[in-house]
Amino acid sequence: MSTIATRARRVRGKGAGLGLLAWLLGIAFFLPIAWMALTSFHSETDAATNPPSFAAALTLDGYREFFGAGGGASPWPALINSTVASVASTLLVLLLAFPAAYALSINRVRKWTDVLFFFLSTKMLPAVAGLLPIYLFAKNAGMLDNIWLLVILYTSMNLPIAVWMMQSFLAEIPVAVIEAAKVDGARLPTILARVVAPISLPGIAATALICFIFSWNELLFARVLTGVVAETAPVFLTGFITSQGLFLAKVCAASLVISLPVLAAGFAAQDKLVQGLSLGAVK
Amino acid sequence: MTATTTAPVASPEIRNPVRRPSARLRAWATRAPLLPALIFMIVVTQLPFVATLVISFFDWNSLYPDARHFTGVDNYREVVTDPDLRQSVWTTVLLTVAVVLASLVLGLVLALLLDRRFRGRGIVRTLLIAPFLVVPVAAALLWKHVLYNPEYGLFNGLLHYVGGPQPDWISNTPLLAVEASLVWQWTPFMMLILLAGLQSRDHEQIEAARVDGASDWQIFVHLTLPHLRRYLELGALLGSIYIVQNFDAVFTITSGGLGTANLPYTVYQSFYQAHENGLASAAGVLVVIGSIVIATFALRVVSSLFREEVSRA
Numbered sequence: 001m002s003t004i005a006t007r008a009r010r011v012r013g014k015g016a017g018l019g020l021l022a023w024l025l026g027i028a029f030f031l032p033i034a035w036m037a038l039t040s041f042h043s044e045t046d047a048a049t050n051p052p053s054f055a056a057a058l059t060l061d062g063y064r065e066f067f068g069a070g071g072g073a074s075p076w077p078a079l080i081n082s083t084v085a086s087v088a089s090t091l092l093v094l095l096l097a098f099p100a101a102y103a104l105s106i107n108r109v110r111k112w113t114d115v116l117f118f119f120l121s122t123k124m125l126p127a128v129a130g131l132l133p134i135y136l137f138a139k140n141a142g143m144l145d146n147i148w149l150l151v152i153l154y155t156s157m158n159l160p161i162a163v164w165m166m167q168s169f170l171a172e173i174p175v176a177v178i179e180a181a182k183v184d185g186a187r188l189p190t191i192l193a194r195v196v197a198p199i200s201l202p203g204i205a206a207t208a209l210i211c212f213i214f215s216w217n218e219l220l221f222a223r224v225l226t227g228v229v230a231e232t233a234p235v236f237l238t239g240f241i242t243s244q245g246l247f248l249a250k251v252c253a254a255s256l257v258i259s260l261p262v263l264a265a266g267f268a269a270q271d272k273l274v275q276g277l278s279l280g281a282v283k
Numbered sequence: 284m285t286a287t288t289t290a291p292v293a294s295p296e297i298r299n300p301v302r303r304p305s306a307r308l309r310a311w312a313t314r315a316p317l318l319p320a321l322i323f324m325i326v327v328t329q330l331p332f333v334a335t336l337v338i339s340f341f342d343w344n345s346l347y348p349d350a351r352h353f354t355g356v357d358n359y360r361e362v363v364t365d366p367d368l369r370q371s372v373w374t375t376v377l378l379t380v381a382v383v384l385a386s387l388v389l390g391l392v393l394a395l396l397l398d399r400r401f402r403g404r405g406i407v408r409t410l411l412i413a414p415f416l417v418v419p420v421a422a423a424l425l426w427k428h429v430l431y432n433p434e435y436g437l438f439n440g441l442l443h444y445v446g447g448p449q450p451d452w453i454s455n456t457p458l459l460a461v462e463a464s465l466v467w468q469w470t471p472f473m474m475l476i477l478l479a480g481l482q483s484r485d486h487e488q489i490e491a492a493r494v495d496g497a498s499d500w501q502i503f504v505h506l507t508l509p510h511l512r513r514y515l516e517l518g519a520l521l522g523s524i525y526i527v528q529n530f531d532a533v534f535t536i537t538s539g540g541l542g543t544a545n546l547p548y549t550v551y552q553s554f555y556q557a558h559e560n561g562l563a564s565a566a567g568v569l570v571v572i573g574s575i576v577i578a579t580f581a582l583r584v585v586s587s588l589f590r591e592e593v594s595r596a
Binding site: 016018019021022023025026027029030031032033035036039047048049050051052096097099100102103104107108109110113115117118119120121122123124125126127128129130131132133134135136137152153155156159160163213216217219220223224233234237238240241248251252254255256258259262263266267270273274275277278 | 310313314315316317319320321323324327328329330331332334335338392393396397399401402403404406407408409410411412413414415416417418419420421422424425426427428429430434435437439440441443444467470471472475476478479517521524527528530531534535538546547550551554555560563564566567568570571574575577578582586
């Protein structure tokens, strides 16, 4: 009896110790973000001190500066461009991926796994492999610095992930439900809109969030193909690369504001995130 | 690419061999929803790559467009022999391997810790995911200015309190500085995949092993690790695909200086700044070849996971 009791106590003690370790590591990983948030609320002089000032007065100056109060470039056009590019390409992805996923999971085409792997293989083609021809094409077609070119490229970037994710979500719909709708005389558009879409709505939402995150984060294409008019938020951020300390609070405020949509979307899709990022292979 | 599975698919043509025309019609009706996505992908991803391949055989500097001419494999020879470009191939390998391995090991430790019940587990999980959700350029800026800066960065600030040295991180260890920031961003990704793997373990089997007197370590080595193998491979390969292509961190933290220019950055630089279209394309094609090597393994791993799932269903 007593040995069982000590063993249980020891196990509980070890469990608490490991729980504490998990907490410490979690805090260590989050510390840079917390520090960035704190710095964004400091004045520039308080932000750039050594040793760091933990108790310095809080101010919104960094955010005011970021939004252009100090005469700097306003981030609004870049934020709007990023929103347009991310939202439009996400909608386009859903529009293309939903029927494709239907053909790969419910009413299956022949060799559907081969098609699925073709989509995946395009994801493994590095972006730099097509960048130059796309740049030359855009230049000749007068489409440089045009946000709609980014929309098309971001769609191609996210479509494979979306097809894989949605395929795995749709494959979970019981065949009997669709058969029943067919027996009731429903045609394909009705089945898609009234049966398939409602059941797979959480999956569609998760797919959309992941596509949004990737589009919002993208830098290489945006950097090469946009300039003044179609500049996106990550390209706007690259303007801070060489800033020498004078604008530390502003840099932190900018980084946080621009990361906020992704943080929100990512936390919302936490559970589906891994499934999407692993292309539906892990549940 | 090489993966073919023989899942039994009820094809209308087989089911109904007599009424040929309508069967063909029905096959097309089945295919139709797929075509827009398929055609879109071929046009936007495959055609540009073919163009890159063609350009890679030309000597073409966009500042001297009239001097453009076919040079065969000269660009490839130059990419392979140019010490700077060779350095960038090496940097890419080093960066990818170091970041993937370190984030995989750290991710495994975190996943094992999070697999246990403890107070506030949900909060810790959320804290740990956060680095992966910071916009990559913002994360790179955070490391460059807020953490690494020798005068007012957090690292040296904390070192100041313990009376430690005040190194200039980026100048002293540039590649390590880029790698550390990427490990920080990618560890949560590895943790998420491995956590999913841990949670799909057969708990009865583990209980049985424990009743038979197996220690925690024995259970980890003989049950957990073999089960996690596929997930470790998947994490490593997906991570590699993304990190081989990394541009944001290299561009932001060091701008490719101090021996940190990887292939994607070099490709970017050779056509965007040096206007060497042919050379950039050849380097781009080499990145693709490297990715195909990784991708062949990746597809095999994903397809085996995938097949397991199909057979389960």
